[in-house]
Amino acid sequence: MSLFRKKSVEHMLATSAQNAGLKKALGALDLTFLGVGAIIGTGIFVLTGTGAVQAGPALMISFLIAAVACGFAALAYAEFASTIPVAGSIYTYSYATLGELAAWIIGWDLMLEYGLATSAVSVGWSGYLQSLLSGFGVSLPVALTAAPGALPGHETLFNLPAFLVMMAITALLSVGVRESARINNVMVAIKVTVVLLVIAVGVFHVTPANWHPFMPNGWNGVFGAAAVMFFAFIGFDSVSSAAEEVKNPKRDLPIGIIASLGVCAVLYVAVAAVVTGIVPSAQFANVSHPVSYALQVAGQPWVAGFIDLGAVLGMLTVILVMAYGQTRVIFAMSRDGLLPARLSRVHPRFATPFFTTWLVGIFFGLIGALVPLNVLAELINIGTLAAFSMVSIAVLVLRRTHPELPRAFRCPGVPVVPVLAVASCLFLMVNLQAITWVAFLVWLVVGMGIYFGYSRRRSHLAR
Numbered sequence: 001m002s003l004f005r006k007k008s009v010e011h012m013l014a015t016s017a018q019n020a021g022l023k024k025a026l027g028a029l030d031l032t033f034l035g036v037g038a039i040i041g042t043g044i045f046v047l048t049g050t051g052a053v054q055a056g057p058a059l060m061i062s063f064l065i066a067a068v069a070c071g072f073a074a075l076a077y078a079e080f081a082s083t084i085p086v087a088g089s090i091y092t093y094s095y096a097t098l099g100e101l102a103a104w105i106i107g108w109d110l111m112l113e114y115g116l117a118t119s120a121v122s123v124g125w126s127g128y129l130q131s132l133l134s135g136f137g138v139s140l141p142v143a144l145t146a147a148p149g150a151l152p153g154h155e156t157l158f159n160l161p162a163f164l165v166m167m168a169i170t171a172l173l174s175v176g177v178r179e180s181a182r183i184n185n186v187m188v189a190i191k192v193t194v195v196l197l198v199i200a201v202g203v204f205h206v207t208p209a210n211w212h213p214f215m216p217n218g219w220n221g222v223f224g225a226a227a228v229m230f231f232a233f234i235g236f237d238s239v240s241s242a243a244e245e246v247k248n249p250k251r252d253l254p255i256g257i258i259a260s261l262g263v264c265a266v267l268y269v270a271v272a273a274v275v276t277g278i279v280p281s282a283q284f285a286n287v288s289h290p291v292s293y294a295l296q297v298a299g300q301p302w303v304a305g306f307i308d309l310g311a312v313l314g315m316l317t318v319i320l321v322m323a324y325g326q327t328r329v330i331f332a333m334s335r336d337g338l339l340p341a342r343l344s345r346v347h348p349r350f351a352t353p354f355f356t357t358w359l360v361g362i363f364f365g366l367i368g369a370l371v372p373l374n375v376l377a378e379l380i381n382i383g384t385l386a387a388f389s390m391v392s393i394a395v396l397v398l399r400r401t402h403p404e405l406p407r408a409f410r411c412p413g414v415p416v417v418p419v420l421a422v423a424s425c426l427f428l429m430v431n432l433q434a435i436t437w438v439a440f441l442v443w444l445v446v447g448m449g450i451y452f453g454y455s456r457r458r459s460h461l462a463r
Helices: 009-019 028-039 047-083 091-095 100-134 160-174 178-203 218-233 236-245 249-278 290-297 303-335 352-369 373-401 416-429 434-458
Strands: none
Touching: 009 091, 028 236, 028 249, 028 303, 047 091, 047 218, 047 236, 047 249, 047 290, 047 373, 091 100, 091 303, 091 373, 100 160, 100 178, 100 303, 100 352, 100 373, 160 303, 160 352, 160 434, 178 249, 178 290, 178 303, 178 416, 178 434, 218 249, 218 416, 236 249, 236 303, 236 373, 249 290, 290 303, 303 352, 373 416, 373 434
8 A cells, every 4th residue: 555655735835835945936927938938849840740741731620639638637737736836746746646656657757758858859959950050051060960860861870959959958957947937038939929920921821722632631640640749739737847936826827837828729720720821731741840941932031031040049948948847846756755865955056956957958968869859759748648647637536535625726627627638638649659659668667667676665755
């Protein structure tokens, strides 16, 4: 039964208030910008081309399906984040409702999700940077432009831009959350402006004939694209990991989670409609910068240049927020004794988990430099879908075990909405490739080995 031992919600809140050492510096607007910053990135700027080839113009429906699945989970996240505003996101919520083993599994899963997300976005960022530099006649040595085997017909060894951008973001995160949030807000404003520019200019170059056939690969193509484009919405959940650094978490966390997802869903559907209306979907095959490519085809090279610049700046925010979320999950797991104590030490000057930030930054920076993007994207999706399923189940459990707990935000339609969230996530998981499931199971097996070999005995609850 020790596998199902739970942390007291009241004790978690008291411990967080007394011992965190983290600065409370974020408000509702900061959280919304963090969410938008984490969501709009490689998914829309890079994977739109992959989705268009698979679903055709029906990519718009794929985005809506993915958004609905995320929306159900977002409501569950909002209830938990406002009720238990403690660092660690769904890891912390699971510890209070489902027990230690479930919390470890989901924490280990979140490490995969957030870490590989930073790696994947660094690869997408590298592609747009190279596109931007080529406009000025600058090119890098081919061997240093992509991971081994990522460019058929070319000998590539190491994605140097992807690694360097990870190091830059790691340095920024290590010196403070307030400084990181300010820079994030500026870059998010630029990124949203670029997306609006794509819609405003591109809509005048849409050819409705390009939307026919609307579903060239039928519903299988739409659902398969939805499973991949789910990646484009990942990030709103990382807002909840900032709980201990929010001034008024009961009010601000639900606003940040729900508002950021809603804004991005509207923008994504509009961008999908525009780019598939400008360029026939099949032409996006092997295009690493589909959004700016669509504007080039439309005869708007100056807008395409702005898109490349906006993508280069905008994807930095995704790396920043996802790396931030990952370090806070590790911080929470270490504070509970499931990981070594050094990982939860806070820097005396910067008030950040300094060592942890650099450790994960270097590790996942190397993954981004050495692993192709398409492999990373599906691995992230399956980890995130598992996390979203878990948080939805946990809401149902918490409603039964702690009905008296004050809730600043209540997930509507319980139990229907959480059940729909789980069903939506499982449906998308089924549409992922078999090799993705194999890799995910291998990661879980490694995690279980660490738990039974180290964490179970070192857990503070065990003591």
